[in-house]
Amino acid sequence: MKAAARNRRDRVRAMLADLKMPGALEVADDILAQADGGTVTASEAVERLLDAQIVLRNNRRLDSAMRSSRLPAVKTLAEFDFAFQPSIKREQVESLHELGFVDRAENVVLLGPPGVGKTHLAISLAIAAAESGRRVYYGTLADLVESLMEAKTSGNLARRLKVLTHPALLVVDEIGYLPVTQDGAILFFQLINARHERASTVLTSNKGFEEWGGVLGDDVMAAALIDRLLHHCHIVNIRGNSYRMREHRDLLRSERPEESTRRRQAK
Ligand SMILES: Nc1ncnc2c1ncn2[C@@H]1O[C@H](COP(=O)(O)OP(=O)(O)OP(=O)(O)O)[C@@H](O)[C@H]1O
Ligand SMILES: [Mg+2]
Structure with a gap:
């Protein structure tokens, strides 16, 4: 040289x-x-x-x-198999991963039955945001409400709300599986209210918005909450089979009597 x-x-x-x-x-x-x-x-x-x-x-x-974010796993967009879930608009999900919605403090709501990838995509958005240097935080609705209740009991509610308002992206996972007490629902409303138009929240639910009143135990408050969330919001509605069950799909199909009869007749 x-x-x-x-x-x-x-x-x-x-x-x-x-x-x-x-x-x-x-x-x-x-x-x-x-x-x-x-x-x-x-x-x-x-x-x-x-x-x-x-x-x-x-x-x-x-x-x-x-x-620091309590994300339960690493799930990325690259690992997501769009072919398995044709109801998802790939361009919509890919463009969300460019994170313009985070800069604009808009929300994302992922709706759909169990196992269709709601948590996967919520985490992959959070990971994209974290990689871009933004602060992110993850919790299930039950976890977040519990932490707010504890903070309230110990006189630290204002501080806890501030901490949870700070991240540029907050994931609120699993709205709908566990019911929330009325006190809990009020605290959740306060959290969403504090983040509204300031920072993005990504929420997942197995229930349609019309059922959130039941989850939160209060129709009027659920309506006010949904009103804020939907003000600037991207909705990803997933209809399809559970990815967790994909290996058992043949099993499930053969248990449906009309189908197995039809298949036998075809042979
Ligand atoms: N299209 C997909 N491609 C690759 N992996 C997927 C896909 N959909 C789901 N998975 C994986 O399947 C598992 C279940 O998905 P996930 O946890 O996102 O479901 P969910 O919609 O949040 O379900 P639940 O309502 O039960 O919480 C996860 O391990 C996830 O990474
Ligand atoms: Mg989930």
């Missing part, structure tokens, strides 16, 4: 260290050697160098979000 090229690589390495870019630093030698050798173009080399740094930064952001 020519001395000039070696010196330049040394300087690039020193600069990357100075700029605190360990991801780029790690791949720099390799990429610069390829660029000097003519196997990659200069623009490719720059792109790959910066890409390595961005991947490292996003992984770090994700690690720290996984520690």
